[in-house]
Amino acid sequence: MAEQTIPDEPESSQRSVPRPVFTDAEAGAKEFPSSRSRHYNYFTPRKRRASVYEDVTVDVQPDPARHLTQGWIYGFADGTVGYPQEWTALQSSNWHEFLDPNEEWEQTIYRNNADTVRSIQRTIADAKASDAFDNWNRTWARVVERHVSAWAHAEHGLGMHVYLPAQRDAPTNMINNAMAVAAAHKLRFAQDLILYNLELTDELDDFDGAMHREAWQHDPIWRPTRENVERLTGVRDWGEAFFAAAVVFEPLVGELFRSGFVMQAAALHGDYVTPIIVSSGESDTARDLRGARALFGMLARDLEHGDHNREVMQGWLAEWIPVSLDAGKQLQPIWSQVAEKVVRYDAAAERSRQRLADLLGDLTLELPSEVSA
């Protein structure tokens, strides 16, 4: 074909715009085969009608076990392809059975997180306007400066290096999306805390906004928690990382500190702002735990692989519970660093252990002796 040049636009004195045309191409204009076939028919919804969540999530990630006929067309150097089921020791007779109980898709993600952000910003603005930070007990300010702010690192580490990679690795879109949303929660909460730290640096004269780094990296109180988080980031098996983070770390360390300490102690020291921020993280964690409970429960009850999965998860409990129990124990001195010592560490720790026991009961797993003792 000979070289061509782009033709000049024809000269015209009128604006050139596409003309509307009446096509009558709306639903119901004609009857013909499949003219009423108005649902995605390649999956079976959980209830009679598919939810929006199911419609926008199911089967978007192809799977040779479901409709994909030509297999995965790219492989890693070691020959693994797509979303290998071997990337976790857990097994399932149907990974696709898992549906996120929170039914997260883009509208819920933005609505929930934007609500949280607005609520936090409103609260901080109100507190600043009413000089509420002036009412803080000074010892409490030290705790927020050093410990509450240090917690942001734990959330960030789990979000960025545990949940975020896990959303690449699981074998279905529904699991991976739930993991992506959990990662977003963690990262947002970490930023909420650290930006709150920034506000407090401006509001309180003697508030050291850099103290959280020193505490997280060098304070013996935080050392086992940091070790726990770092070790979780080093796990290649996405199922193990998710399990050890959501099922073990969160009740024994996360809830212990957030609900067992911060949420109880703050009001006693004149602080109504910190609990609002921390409760948003707690609420997101509870939301994400519903997903973990559904996934690991499904795997524990799997008719074909349930025994194997319970054995695997029991092994993970044996490995990770001591790590998280130790991390929680080392946080104990924080309970003594406040002026109003109404909240007892032992009571908080007992509550955490009970939460873990209830969760493991739901998952038909046995409570290891370290916890029941």
Add this chain to the structure above:
Amino acid sequence: MSRASITKAHNKIQELSWEPTFVEPVDKYPTDYTFERAPKKDPLKQVLRSYFPMEEEKDNRVFGAMDGAIRGNMFRQVQQRWMEWQKLFLSIIPFPEISAARAMPLAINAVPNPEVHNGLAIQMIDEVRHSTIQMNLKRLYMNHYIDPAGFDISERAFSNCYAGTIGRQFGEGFITGDAITAADIYLTIVAETAFTNTLFVAMPGEAAANGDYLLPTVFHSVQSDESRHISNGYSIILMALADERNRQLLERDLRYAWWNNHAVVDAAIGTFIEYGTKDRRKDRESYAEAWRRWIYDDYYRSYLVPLEKYGLVVPHDLVEEAWNRIWNRGYVHEVAQFFATGWPVNYWRIDAMDDDDFEWFEYKYPGWYDRYGQWWERYAELGMRNGHGPITFEDVNYQYPHRCWTCMVPCLIREDMVVDEVDGQVRTYCSETCHWTDAVAFRPEYEGRATPAMGQLTGKREWETLYHGRDLAEIIEDLGYVRDDGRTLVPQPHLDLDPKRMWTLDDARGYTLQSPNILLNEMTPEERERHVAAYTAGGPAGRFAPEEATT
């Protein structure tokens, strides 16, 4: 929030990362690239507390427009010719989007820069948004457009149709193989920075001209996130360029990624825009013109070429050749003809071109009618259901093409086809570059250098292999492309919804599909040589080679 406070907040969140001391970072997704720690900046200063409300507001606008479209009876004005191609496009695109989310850990794992990690994490959430908002748009089309067949089987059909792999590499290519090759060069530097312009800007513009203002609403909203992604990719490529050892890999990956994106995206989007539209105003931009503006000028000249000063070897020859294929060698027209040839194994209806279309094509692409006009006239005639077979099996002087083993678009510019025995199999490639991609680039050694992290091309890459020797009606049933009466086909070679004029399984019975690659491998070397000589002497428009050229 003021710019100063955004900067302050953004600086503050950098304090969240730390150097681990208890574990060595796990090499979850290997790469052959090397990165020194470098304080590269995120110029867009992304912080989640402003991100979530901003995206919520964008969402509200999208959903408001959706309600408005339904209340305003938008579907009374949409062109069926256009909407039918959306059955293919919207089955493909949510997968690349969600794959982009899944690609983020590959880049985060490879690049030691917390500031970039933050941007990549936000990109992950964006991509979940894009995938699900697009699935939701398709759901709306399925509920409100006259013919839901094809939308209703969408993700299944994408997984088994003869065009699926073409689209799927624009997704799988983001998440598998060398982490930087996949998640940065292929995804961000080329797919997002270059080709989302035609995907998410030029194509929605054409949708609006065909009565559909929801596609632009959704995809412009999507595109407004892409600038942040482009910024992520730019930071990573600058870091990669800072290390001399990466230069050779960057050159390799840019050649592969550029060419593959061109082969795949231009094939699909070029067809949708040129053959899916009813807007034949002569001053509306053709795909070639849009490509020249968006990709050649805005991407190649304004983005890629300036990177040369940092040591990037830009594949000028491949950019020019891509343009040559689009402008002079009829790439898009050849692809559209192939799609229409294979209509019985699609899951959408393909309208014939008429006199208005011919006039427009001839104006925009002089010489078009001589090459493609007669074939489209035959397509229109053979679209009528009156006793003959689908055009695929009729004598219309169209040689069913070989597939390219690499990009899986067929070898449509016949004289460019390369044939080689690779990994013990005789394979065909659409071009020298696609041959190089399989035989040279995707290997554990490259130009004498070990590349142990480089990925592999896998899978049953020629769709026809799956159905070699089987009856067309059986294949269509197996694919599930049958309407709810159990006999009428989902695909049709026209837009007429009168049941009497719609093709059925009975019309497809008695025609045997064959795999060009299986047949090629069954030939003796001499037969193969003759066959290849004849094939490469054929075309344009799929014509068999004249007899004198093959004797």
